[in-house]
Amino acid sequence: MAIDKKEVSSWFKELQNDICAKLEKLDGKAAFGTDEWNREDGGGGITRIIETGALIEKGGVNFSEVHGKVPENMLETLEIDQDSTENSTFFATGVSIVLHPNNPMMPIIHMNIRYLEICDKDSISSNWFGGGIDLSPHYIFKEDARGFHQMLKETCDRHDKGYYPTFKKWADDYFYIKHRNETRGVGGIFFDRLSETKESSIDSLFAFVKDVGAVFFPIYEQLANRRRNEEYSDNELNWQALRRGRYTEFNLIYDRGTKFGLETGGRVESILMSLPPQSKWTYNHSPPDGSPEDITLKQLRKNIDWISPD
Amino acid sequence: MAIDKKEVSSWFKELQNDICAKLEKLDGKAAFGTDEWNREDGGGGITRIIETGALIEKGGVNFSEVHGKVPENMLETLEIDQDSTENSTFFATGVSIVLHPNNPMMPIIHMNIRYLEICDKDSISSNWFGGGIDLSPHYIFKEDARGFHQMLKETCDRHDKGYYPTFKKWADDYFYIKHRNETRGVGGIFFDRLSETKESSIDSLFAFVKDVGAVFFPIYEQLANRRRNEEYSDNELNWQALRRGRYTEFNLIYDRGTKFGLETGGRVESILMSLPPQSKWTYNHSPPDGSPEDITLKQLRKNIDWISPD
Numbered sequence: 001m002a003i004d005k006k007e008v009s010s011w012f013k014e015l016q017n018d019i020c021a022k023l024e025k026l027d028g029k030a031a032f033g034t035d036e037w038n039r040e041d042g043g044g045g046i047t048r049i050i051e052t053g054a055l056i057e058k059g060g061v062n063f064s065e066v067h068g069k070v071p072e073n074m075l076e077t078l079e080i081d082q083d084s085t086e087n088s089t090f091f092a093t094g095v096s097i098v099l100h101p102n103n104p105m106m107p108i109i110h111m112n113i114r115y116l117e118i119c120d121k122d123s124i125s126s127n128w129f130g131g132g133i134d135l136s137p138h139y140i141f142k143e144d145a146r147g148f149h150q151m152l153k154e155t156c157d158r159h160d161k162g163y164y165p166t167f168k169k170w171a172d173d174y175f176y177i178k179h180r181n182e183t184r185g186v187g188g189i190f191f192d193r194l195s196e197t198k199e200s201s202i203d204s205l206f207a208f209v210k211d212v213g214a215v216f217f218p219i220y221e222q223l224a225n226r227r228r229n230e231e232y233s234d235n236e237l238n239w240q241a242l243r244r245g246r247y248t249e250f251n252l253i254y255d256r257g258t259k260f261g262l263e264t265g266g267r268v269e270s271i272l273m274s275l276p277p278q279s280k281w282t283y284n285h286s287p288p289d290g291s292p293e294d295i296t297l298k299q300l301r302k303n304i305d306w307i308s309p310d
Numbered sequence: 311m312a313i314d315k316k317e318v319s320s321w322f323k324e325l326q327n328d329i330c331a332k333l334e335k336l337d338g339k340a341a342f343g344t345d346e347w348n349r350e351d352g353g354g355g356i357t358r359i360i361e362t363g364a365l366i367e368k369g370g371v372n373f374s375e376v377h378g379k380v381p382e383n384m385l386e387t388l389e390i391d392q393d394s395t396e397n398s399t400f401f402a403t404g405v406s407i408v409l410h411p412n413n414p415m416m417p418i419i420h421m422n423i424r425y426l427e428i429c430d431k432d433s434i435s436s437n438w439f440g441g442g443i444d445l446s447p448h449y450i451f452k453e454d455a456r457g458f459h460q461m462l463k464e465t466c467d468r469h470d471k472g473y474y475p476t477f478k479k480w481a482d483d484y485f486y487i488k489h490r491n492e493t494r495g496v497g498g499i500f501f502d503r504l505s506e507t508k509e510s511s512i513d514s515l516f517a518f519v520k521d522v523g524a525v526f527f528p529i530y531e532q533l534a535n536r537r538r539n540e541e542y543s544d545n546e547l548n549w550q551a552l553r554r555g556r557y558t559e560f561n562l563i564y565d566r567g568t569k570f571g572l573e574t575g576g577r578v579e580s581i582l583m584s585l586p587p588q589s590k591w592t593y594n595h596s597p598p599d600g601s602p603e604d605i606t607l608k609q610l611r612k613n614i615d616w617i618s619p620d
Contacts, residue, residue, distance in 0.1 A: 035594070049593045051592075051593065058591075060593070178572075179578050180578060245585070248558060248562070248589070249562060249582075252558070252559060252562035252563050253562050253563075253572070262488075262489040262563070268489050268490060269593060272559075272591065275555070275591040277590065277591065277592070278588055278590040278591070279558070279589050280589075281368075281585040281586065281587065281588070282361075282587070283343075283359045283361065283368070283370070283583055284345070284359075284579045
């Protein structure tokens with residue numbers, strides 16, 4: 001299960017650079033700011049934020065590589081069974097992206113890929129990859145959801161035919177706002193703790209994760225080119241603000257990365273870059289029957305086959 | 311420790327009516343809507359919401375009285391040590407208020423009073439009162455904070471000289487946004503699990519809780535008369551939206567009532583009425599040194615003596 005962790009973090013860092021450069025070009029107006037930060041107990045990160053762009057109202061592309069002695073609550077939070085952490089160290093690196101577009105016809109997109117390694121007395125006791133991409137449209141366009149899932153399926157299929165169905169279901173279950181009985185959006189893929197097995201070496205898992213990272217920009221570019229110039233009015237902006245409220249609910253109540261980050265003293269502004277530029281809550285809001293908002297709401301369900309609908 | 315629980319819930323319900331009537335008059339423009347709801351396993355509530363008023367942009371005054379078999383996760387959530395819940399029933403009633411004003415110079419106010427009773431085979435195994443009032447100003451005015459705390463202290467002192475210092479500290483510790491190292495506002499009082507002791511009968515505790523409920527409107531009226539016509543511009547509205555973002559973070563991440571309600575399948579729209587009409591998140595926002603926003607931020611700290619400042 002050995003892998004050069006520095007190679008992983010270097011690739012992640014390059015991906016951040018590459019995606020930021022491409023997003024700036026796609027946006028055409030705003031540029032990413034750069035904040036480098038250090039973690040007191042080892043490592044740090046680069047937070048890159050774009051605001052008030054032509055396409056993106058608020059977005060972040062984060063890279064981090066943190067390491068050091070295993071913090072007290074880390075193993076418990078990760079549910080790792082290990083007697084003592086006295087001689088344990090960890091290494092975690094990842095890229096996280098959330099983009100909130102101006103145009104309500106464009107979806108919110110999220111991508112994350114990560115690698116974690118725990119060492120006991122200098123030898124790896126466990127290591128794995130995790131990640132995912134998911135789409136939260138303010139208005140669901142079936143052709144967009146289909147195209148999105150198709151691209152994810154192709155990416156997965158190149159590595160393992162079992163990946164897409166498993167990781168698609170995982171996304172449905174993970175990106176779920178339980179108290180609303182609503183999915184956050186049309187899902188995507190989510191996977192965690194992909195460790196080496198007889199069937200897949202750690203290198204082949206890294207190759208898969210690289211492919212997930214690489215497909216992010218083409219997916220977003222396609223959506224942007226299709227939706228960025230759609231017309232909208234105050235009604236659609238109002239709905240967008242309400243859907244952003246749901247996104248906020250998910251991230252603050254359920255998202256494990258957010259929770260883990262805030263509880264373990266991560267950099268607050270980097271973690272909460274995922275929150276929308278603004279959100280709205282109107283008591284008991286219910287869109288008129290048959291309206292585009294109502295049709296969207298009714299499709300925020302688990303287990304929809306977006307690629308081959310009935 | 312016997313108390314007529316129906317007397318408690320009747321008083322709470324009357325308080326809701328009384329406060330709504332007075333708030334409508336104070337607002338002068340908007341009226342409260344009324345939603346009655348039933349809990350499948352026993353009891354229900356009345357949610358009263360006011361929106362787009364002259365004074366109040368969004369506010370809720372909730373009453374509930376729920377009862378029935380003790381739900382599975384309830385004792386665990388309440389950390390009650392009891393072998394079996396097979397023959398256990400509960401009764402919970404309360405009033406909750408959150409008001410978000412239009413004018414950024416007016417504070418957000420929150421009040422809650424509640425009574426809980428757990429019965430084992432028809433006899434009370436535990437019962438207590440809880441509650442509190444706290445103020446979250448977008449801009450801190452020291453004279454407002456002083457007047458507010460003074461009124462709370464007078465209310466407490468009429469019952470027990472030890473209440474105010476204890477419950478004031480409890481509020482500082484409870485209404486605290488840990489990941490920001492900020493209090494939610496200037497605090498107030500918070501208390502929980504006030505059970506009968508040798509010193510205080512359950513009736514005297516009820517009398518105290520009634521006084522907390524009764525002081526809510528005079529407090530709010532005084533603040534409204536002082537601040538509702540203050541001038542403000544887009545700059546202050548922007549800051550208000552950012553502070554509302556912090557309020558959202560507190561309620562969704564830390565508030566026990568919100569968490570308990572959402573986890574135990576409470577009525578979502580009644581629970582989340584506490585959320586602001588809208589919120590804003592700007593990456594790494596930092597007000598200019600010495601600005602009113604900066605001065606407010608620096609006072610969002612625990613253990614400030616608002617009544618007799620140094």
